[in-house]
Amino acid sequence: MLPRSPRVFSASLLASAITATLLPSAVVHAEPVASVQRSAYAIPAGSLTSVLGAFAANAGVNLSYDAPLTQGKTSPGLQGQYGVLDGLSRILAGSGLQAVTQADGSFSLRPLPKDSTALELGATTVDGTRLLAAESTDSYTVRSVSIGKGQHSLRETPQSVTVMTRKMMDEQNLNTLEQVMEKTPGITVHDSPMGGKYFYSRGFMIAGQYQYDGVPLDVGGNYVQANSFASDMAYYDRVEILRGAAGMLKGAGSSAGGVNFIRKRGQDKAKTSVTLSAGTWDNYRAQVDTGGPLNESGTVRGRAVVAQQDRKYFYDIGEREDQVVYGALDIDLNSDTTLGLGVAYEKLDAKPCWQGLPRYSDGSDLKVSRSTCLGASWNHWDSERTSLFADLSHRINEDWALKVASMYTHNDQNMQYAMAEGNVPVGSTQGASRVYSGLFDYDQDDYGFDANLDGHFRAWGLEHEIIVGANASRSKSSDRYELINLTSLYGVTQNPFNPNPHLPKPGDDVYASQSYRGGPLPVENDTRQFGSYATLRLKLAEPLTAVLGGRVSWYRNSNDAYTQAWDYWQRNRSQENGQVTPFAALIYDLDETWSVYASYADIFQPQSTYTKVDGSALQPKTGASYELGVKAEWYEGRLNGAFNLFRNTEEHRAEADYDTVCGGSSDGFCYSDSGKVRAQGFEAELSGELFERLQVLAGYTYTQIEYLKRIDETRQDATFSASYAPKHLLRAWADYDLDGALQRWSVGAGVTAQSQNHYQDRGTKVVQPGYALWSARVAYKLDDNWSLALNGNNLFDKHYYSSIGAVNWGNFYGEPRNLMVTLKGDF
Secondary structure, X not given: OOOOOHHHHHHHHHHHHHXXXXXXXXXXXXXXXXXXXXXXXXXXXXXXXXXXXXHHHHHXXXXXXXHHHOOOOEEOOEEEEEOXXXXXXXXXXXXXXXXXXXXXXXXXXXXXXXXXXXXXXXXXXXXXXXXXXXXXXXXXXXXXXXXXXXXXXXXXXXXXEEEXXXXXXHHOOOOEHHHHHHOOOOEEEEEOOOOOEEEEEOOEEOOOOEEEOOEEEOOOOOOOOOOOOOOEOOOEEEEEEEEOOOHHHHOOOOOOEEEEEEEOOOOOOOEEEEEEEEEOOOEEEEEEEEEEEOOOOOOEEEEEEEEEEEEEOOOOOOEEEEEEEEEEEEXXXXXXXXXXXXXXXXXXXXXXXXXXXXXXXXXOOOOOOOOOOOOOOOOEEEEEEEEEEEEEEEEOXXXXXXXXXXXXXXXXXXXXXXXXXXXXXXXXOOOOEEEEEEEEEEEEEEEEEEEEEEEEEEEOOEEEEEEEEEEEEEEEEEEEEEEEEHHHHHOOEEOOOOOOOOOOOOOXXXXXXXXXXXXXXXXXXXXXEEEEEEEEEEEEEOOEEEEEEEEEEEEEEEEEEEEOOOOEEEEEEEEEEEEEEEEEEEEEEOOOOEEEEEEEEEEXXXXXXEEOOOOOEEEEEXXXXXXXXXXXXXXXXXXXXXXXXXXXXXXXXXXXXXXXXXXOOOOOOEEEEEEEEEEEEEEEEEEEEEEOOXXXXXXXXXXXXXXXXXXXXXXXXXXOOOOOOOOEEEEEEXXXXXXXXXXXXXXXXXXXXXXXXXXXXXXXXXXXXXXXXXXXXXXXXXXXXXEEEEEEEOOOOOXXXXXXXXXXXXXXXXXXXXXXXXXXXXX
């Protein structure tokens, strides 16, 4: 909508102000317009009444409220381009009021509930520079995402994106990265035999595809244990998860997708939250989250989060202690420039159960107790991680904004453990699994940087957007590991039906002299990436948008490893220069609610750590991702829906050649790059306010994955990654406020259900039948400050394996029924 002439604009403003002042109930009338449409505003600061009047006249909306609500209040005005809801959110910030959509499409104002820290609009909004602390505490969806650079609604994003909001994480006690991913639609989580978790999307592994406020890092990419790491969710506002090719985000990567962590920022209003939880297996957690303006003008805002969790597990010897300390500052250097700083420290002290359980030799279940662990009482996993954040946002003018961001993180991990492997003869009630032990000392430094310019411009009577930028990342790791055979050294074995945790603990000198893998010298790895990118959102016609993008990437990797058992050095060097990863999409708006889209994205992923028979490194894996979908946005963005068909293909995948031996390989085998895999299927998702007082996040994924080419052509039709991506996967959760305005009682319920999956261990098939896990929550508001909630998971105590592996190892039971009670205070 084009701005009105100055004379009409001034008259409308004056009339609105007089009406609001004289009448008991003021009603500002203007032409109706779709509230999702963005318009340009240049409303100066002033009384809240006058600013609202000017906004209503310019936006063409009907806005009603009782005059006393705005009397004596001021507003910073509005500068820039906004939709109606985003504009109202900015104008009302700090006023104690919220805008509510009426049935006829008009808007009314009402006071915020006393315990609310965010507008009912429930979105994180950006005014071109300053990230407002309107965290999504009251919604299962958001108004915009930033994982693809810039700020765009889910409907405007032509790929599959799920947002795990703060409300979702709080209500389900999702306190770690693993727990968040386990509840995300379309994502499957697999236990690593060596600790940690692997994450899969559409059957492909998400490895090192992480961003922090848009800054790419290789965290989890070269981590020896898994894709996960000791990451607590205490200081993140939300997590954005992209499914499909993410080459535009970072450069090298798989077809699986990417994850963007949005950290908590300094708050405009003073607020403190205290959370105390206690649950099954001595699971205790305490967290304090406080923040607010640090000076009278509010140009300096702070945030501090402290959390500690101590817990045991349902299996023997298992325990874990997490500590988190986080601080952040946001400083408005002037009205157009904001500097953000942050530091986080995380400490983990855990005693996991590595390697999982074996099975009978025919692949059938041993049916031992779920508390069974074949590890040792001296197992330990210690981790410390320090992260530094810095970003600078500058609004050049109403149409152009610049953002520069950087991050550094250092991680130390030390591990020592015993693990057992070896199947049991069919029908036997005795076993003698071989016992191995590992000693790890792992250090990694990650650096990341991103700078981008985001601008809107008009041409041919329509508005377009262009984003240009560059980013870089570097990962340096030093990984010393030594593995020994305790059965050979001490004659010990483990009986899965009666395990003994009191195994002999070797000294460090035993590992140094007896290791059959690894050795006294660490594996040194250095990965560097740099890329420049550009995205053009070109409005071809009012309902049709073309999104054209491309990234040019440079990649360098060096990997030096020494294998003591074979007295063998392997030094791999690889590089990729000017690798282009294109992206293209079309979005067609059917009406104000529905859009259809088609998109294409490319990927490449170096595989230099794998070695061919001739000693050379493998060529990069390549692939493409195709999507055809429909998206919808109801109630001005409070509810989002999506459905898509997808096809992902990867070529030149690394495959182990079990007929060869390569001394420098981590598993001793040589590799070939002959693999080709295709994943296809469809996804459906619904997130947000389904109807008044009911929030929902639900997603269903159908995935069909198969090898198109592999080393062993006799197994060409074998299913790929069947243990990581079941054909059918449903994740759903809903929460309902029972008594509306009183906001006293709320109840929630959810389910995770999946079809049968299996693991092919050479000639033996290990099967996990399909299952459904039900969870629920009931919460009661004790008074204006305190609330009490009870969560229950796996309510029907389903016995199942959360991860299945080979007949010798890698089978992990899922959690039995468990409860958690949470007391939360907001001040």
